[in-house]
Amino acid sequence: MTTTSSIRLSDTIVAQARRDADIFNRTISGQIEYWVRLGQAVESVPGFDIDRVRAALNGQLDVRLLSHNELMAFEESLGNALAIPSARSLQDMKALRDAGGAVGYDEQGRLIRTLPGGGVEVLEDPNEGRVATK
Structure with missing residues (x-):
C-alpha cells in the first residue's frame, strides 16, 4: 500500500x-x-x-x-x-558576531568589523572614505 x-x-x-x-x-x-x-x-x-x-x-x-x-x-x-x-547557520553567525572579528557590510553600505560584545568598528564608509586602518 x-x-x-x-x-x-x-x-x-x-x-x-x-x-x-x-x-x-x-x-x-x-x-x-x-x-x-x-x-x-x-x-x-x-x-x-x-x-x-x-x-x-x-x-x-x-x-x-x-x-x-x-x-x-x-x-x-x-x-x-x-x-x-x-537555524544552525543563524546560531553560527550570531556566535561569530558576538565573538567579534566578523567583517561585512551594514545596511548603510559601510564596511564594518564586529567587536566582542556586539559593537562595531567602521572600517570604510563610502561617503567618508577610509575610516580605520590597521
Whole structure:
C-alpha cells in the first residue's frame, strides 16, 4: 500500500510542475515525483558522487577536486543554503558576531568589523572614505 505525505513547496515550483504536468500528461504530484526520480538518477551517474558534494559543503573536501557535475550540485546547494539560512547557520553567525572579528557590510553600505560584545568598528564608509586602518 502506498502512503502519502504533505510537504511545502514554493509557489514557483508548484506553478512549474503544473505547467510541465499539463505538457507531459501527468498529475502535479506525478510531475514532482518524476523530477525527484530524475534527480536521483543524475546523482547516481558515474563520476558524480553526492557524498563528495556533501563533504565539500561541510568543508571536508576541497571544492577544486569536484567534477563539473558535482560542482554544479555544490553551487546550487550552497546557493540554496545561503538564500534560506538554517537555524544552525543563524546560531553560527550570531556566535561569530558576538565573538567579534566578523567583517561585512551594514545596511548603510559601510564596511564594518564586529567587536566582542556586539559593537562595531567602521572600517570604510563610502561617503567618508577610509575610516580605520590597521
